[in-house]
């Protein structure tokens with residue numbers, strides 16, 4: 423019963439919270455550029471408007487089928503996470519959801535979507551190793567893959583044991599939030615063609631689905647960041663907010679990377695920070711025994 | 712109330728303009744005018760757009776491009792002709808390659824006069840277009856009768 427309530431709360435609250443977060447994001451971005459910026463509720467207006475539009479589809483069946491799968495698996499992954507299930511399962515569902523987005527982009531038969539889909543796969547290749555390393559790191563620090571028990575065990579010690587993993591995770595947070603310099607496959611900002619990539623061919627309600635799924639995606643990523651500090655909710659929430667602010671700052675100060683640099687840099691960070699951290703943890707455990 | 716008036720996204724196409732009007736359209740996006748205050752975004756992608764801004768007259772080369780962009784925009788949509796060129800063809804009207812204003816090939820909802828149209832006028836035109844967008848959404852829009860029929 424409690425799990426059911428938690429799941430329900432996640433499904434309902436996430437669009438509200440992450441939509442507001444996106445609203446703040448746009449206002450802060452505008453302020454950084456010396457503009458006034460849109461109203462706080464703008465992301466909701468955008469999504470509601472998209473539902474009012476005609477749904478232009480190139481490929482009637484696959485197009486909407488894959489996009490609905492994208493949303494469903496993203497929500498499922500989030501439910502698994504926020505009801506405290508296995509972290510590995512969360513990451514696999516998360517990856518599967520992304521695969522459906524790629525398939526939806528391929529089904530539109532547009533060269534821009536094709537390039538976007540390929541780049542999305544590339545970004546997944548860049549980000550997934552670090553996500554898995556984070557799961558393994560949390561397991562080594564707390565002796566559990568279950569989000570529930572990680573959250574109850576995590577304390578100051580967790581972050582002291584996993585500083586490298588945390589830095590690596592912050593690095594790929596930029597990829598997962600689709601922020602510059604890693605917004606190769608699609609971008610938050612007004613762009614077109616290759617830069618808009620996977621979403622170029624989605625119109626109206628289809629685009630709205632992608633946007634909502636992205637809110638859930640944001641919630642899961644920020645949730646994983648939260649997990650490192652779960653022992654102290656006040657610190658955890660402030661760390662999450664600071665991390666999000668830094669992402670906005672990076673978004674506004676960096677030019678877009680080429681894909682080679684994206685892949686190389688994220689793998690370098692993954693293996694240097696994440697990998698070394700795991701090795702050190704392993705040695706510490708051996709010494710203890 | 713429909714949400715379409717709160718988040719109009721724009722696609723801007725430069726027909727054969729002298730670039731005067733284009734600069735003014737882009738000026739609307741700068742911190743000085745910042746149209747994002749009204750939720751307006753220049754998407755540049757016809758499939759995401761609600762408002763089609765055209766500058767410059769129609770010539771034999773861009774006629775298909777304009778029709779193509781118009782067809783790719785999901786309903787409801789409006790077309791705003793920016794500047795005299797887009798409205799009537801201006802002094803290019805008699806050129807060997809000119810077909811005239813934009814309304815010779817697609818239905819135009821709002822005409823923004825000026826050579827070049829000022830950013831304030833462009834924002835006014837877009838706000839006017841929002842009213843039409845709302846009517847189109849609610850299916851209450853009645854197109855004004857034009858002297859020459861304009862159907863693509």
Ligand code: SF4
Pocket residue numbers: 727728729730731732733766767793794795796797801825826827828
């Ligand atoms: S109306 Fe004037 S400024 Fe605008 S495109 Fe035509 S000639 Fe240039």
